[in-house]
Amino acid sequence: MLEVQNVELFYGAAIALRGVSLQAQVGETTCILGRNGVGKTSLLRAITGAHPISKGSIRWEGHEISKLPIYERAKRGIAWVPQGRDIFPLLTVRENLETGFAVLPSRQRRIPEEMFELFPILKSMLGRRGGDLSGGQQQQLAIARALVMKPRLLVLDEPTEGIQPSIIKDIGRVIDLLRGRGEMAIVLVEQYFDFARDLGSRLIVMDRGDIVVNSLRADLDEQDVRRRLSV
Ligand SMILES: Nc1ncnc2c1ncn2[C@@H]1O[C@H](COP(=O)(O)OP(=O)(O)O)[C@@H](O)[C@H]1O
Numbered sequence: 001m002l003e004v005q006n007v008e009l010f011y012g013a014a015i016a017l018r019g020v021s022l023q024a025q026v027g028e029t030t031c032i033l034g035r036n037g038v039g040k041t042s043l044l045r046a047i048t049g050a051h052p053i054s055k056g057s058i059r060w061e062g063h064e065i066s067k068l069p070i071y072e073r074a075k076r077g078i079a080w081v082p083q084g085r086d087i088f089p090l091l092t093v094r095e096n097l098e099t100g101f102a103v104l105p106s107r108q109r110r111i112p113e114e115m116f117e118l119f120p121i122l123k124s125m126l127g128r129r130g131g132d133l134s135g136g137q138q139q140q141l142a143i144a145r146a147l148v149m150k151p152r153l154l155v156l157d158e159p160t161e162g163i164q165p166s167i168i169k170d171i172g173r174v175i176d177l178l179r180g181r182g183e184m185a186i187v188l189v190e191q192y193f194d195f196a197r198d199l200g201s202r203l204i205v206m207d208r209g210d211i212v213v214n215s216l217r218a219d220l221d222e223q224d225v226r227r228r229l230s231v
């Protein structure tokens with residue numbers, strides 16, 4: 001389980017997280033919703049170690065990880081699919097996938113065949129350059145690259161952003177399949193409410209660096225959440 005407690009995060013003098021607390025369980029998808037600029041990406045940076053926190057604690061599998069560098073957290077099974085995908089444009093699809101190997105012991109450094117069952121499109125594109133893929137294909141590649149690390153905590157930052165509906169559906173199916181195996185905790189940041197509601201066991205809404213709703217899907221006040229997401 002992931003336990004975030006009372007986390008504060010600053011950029012210089014500007015506060016981005018004001019004492020955020022949440023938990024994410026293995027076998028569940030925890031969705032974080034919120035308008036632009038409320039701190040969703042900052043929360044993922046705090047979890048992955050991409051930006052230091054100034055207060056609070058982050059525990060993963062029972063250990064405090066908030067002081068560990070990003071690489072150590074990756075070795076503990078935390079994989080991040082960043083907003084905007086960050087595919088290496090000049091590397092091939094295969095090379096992009098292989099960058100996920102860095103955190104694995106050498107005997108485990110192979111791309112599981114299963115990756116191509118999850119994302120069939122990638123198999124025919126292994127030799128293509130990342131930069132030549134469509135936005136949706138790059139998103140699938142970014143998720144596959146994270147999965148190559150065999151994560152136990154997968155965090156995804158707006159995987160539907162700028163992507164066509166058919167690929168959004170495919171990505172949703174993969175996320176739900178991974179969740180259903182019960183082997184990883186998934187934290188999904190989204191602005192697209194329907195996608196989050198369909199996938200999330202728990203839905204969390206942020207506003208101005210704070211959590212304002214934290215609800216099981218079954219108990220969700222959908223009207224309230226939609227109102228908080230509209231500008
Ligand atoms: N690298 C940064 N330097 C300074 N301010 C930042 C940086 N990244 C984000 N911010 C600010 O922090 C706040 C939260 O941003 P972010 O976490 O990216 O929000 P979201 O992902 O919800 O859109 C915003 O006010 C944003 O302008």
Ligand SMILES: [Mg+2]
Nearest residue numbers: 040041042083
């Ligand atoms: Mg963001």
